[in-house]
Amino acid sequence: ARMEESVKKTVSEHPVVIYSKTWCSYSSEVKSLFKRIGVEPHVIELDQLGAQGTQLQRVLEMLTGQSTVPNVFIGGKHIGGCSDTIKLHQDGELKKLLSELNIT
Amino acid sequence: ARMEESVKKTVSEHPVVIYSKTWCSYSSEVKSLFKRIGVEPHVIELDQLGAQGTQLQRVLEMLTGQSTVPNVFIGGKHIGGCSDTIKLHQDGELKKLLSELNIT
Numbered sequence: 001a002r003m004e005e006s007v008k009k010t011v012s013e014h015p016v017v018i019y020s021k022t023w024c025s026y027s028s029e030v031k032s033l034f035k036r037i038g039v040e041p042h043v044i045e046l047d048q049l050g051a052q053g054t055q056l057q058r059v060l061e062m063l064t065g066q067s068t069v070p071n072v073f074i075g076g077k078h079i080g081g082c083s084d085t086i087k088l089h090q091d092g093e094l095k096k097l098l099s100e101l102n103i104t
Numbered sequence: 105a106r107m108e109e110s111v112k113k114t115v116s117e118h119p120v121v122i123y124s125k126t127w128c129s130y131s132s133e134v135k136s137l138f139k140r141i142g143v144e145p146h147v148i149e150l151d152q153l154g155a156q157g158t159q160l161q162r163v164l165e166m167l168t169g170q171s172t173v174p175n176v177f178i179g180g181k182h183i184g185g186c187s188d189t190i191k192l193h194q195d196g197e198l199k200k201l202l203s204e205l206n207i208t
């Protein structure tokens with residue numbers, strides 16, 4: 001419950017949040033995508049948080065239905081993973097979403 | 105030394121060898137690429153081998169200079185990772201290489 005609250009707080013406080021793992025290329029791809037379009041994401045590296053990271057990943061699955069990384073939130077809303085985010089960008093929807101939220 | 109020999113044996117006995125991790129999307133991508141072109145790769149899932157897997161990954165780094173997964177061998181020759189293999193395929197070089205070795 002406390003972790004759940006902490007996730008909700010994090011995604012409401014930062015326009016773009018990525019739950020990631022440092023060794024994961026899909027996570028790297030999505031991090032650099034945002035940087036390429038001029039947005040600085042708030043990144044949480046789950047593998048650097050030990051047991052807490054494992055718990056956090058479980059809480060995210062509970063909240064979003066997604067058990068994998070990267071797990072992306074924009075404007076507090078769950079977006080999905082790497083493929084979802086890239087597809088959104090290819091459809092022109094990502095920039096649209098970010099500008100509607102005055103993120104970029 | 106024994107693990108080094110085991111790697112050399114494995115890559116000489118199987119036309120396509122992929123050192124992989126079960127949770128890794130880059131590893132999944134390269135495994136499915138080969139299946140798509142009709143080649144059954146010999147896959148070693150490093151994360152399923154416990155401490156041996158960690159050692160194996162170190163030995164591969166020693167042998168190939170590559171510390172990451174997926175680590176791909178064709179005809180006993182070190183090819184590279186996911187991006188390298190995909191690029192080879194996009195250049196038409198992958199199928200060429202496989203047919204030269206009578207793999208497909």
Ligand SMILES: N[C@@H](CCC(=O)N[C@@H](CS)C(=O)NCC(=O)O)C(=O)O
Binds near residue numbers: 024
């Ligand atoms: N299609 C998904 C794939 C997500 C996925 O399979 N992620 C892997 C890492 S690449 C994962 O979370 N594996 C389990 C883990 O690391 O706990 C995406 O584009 O994000």
Ligand SMILES: N[C@@H](CCC(=O)N[C@@H](CS)C(=O)NCC(=O)O)C(=O)O
Binds near residue numbers: 024025128130173185
């Ligand atoms: N560009 C390389 C990236 C390889 C890479 O960074 N692999 C990651 C997993 S996606 C890795 O091995 N991380 C360290 C580890 O898992 O031990 C490729 O295309 O294969």
Ligand code: FES
Binds near residue numbers: 024128
């Ligand atoms: S761990 Fe390899 S792509 Fe995520």
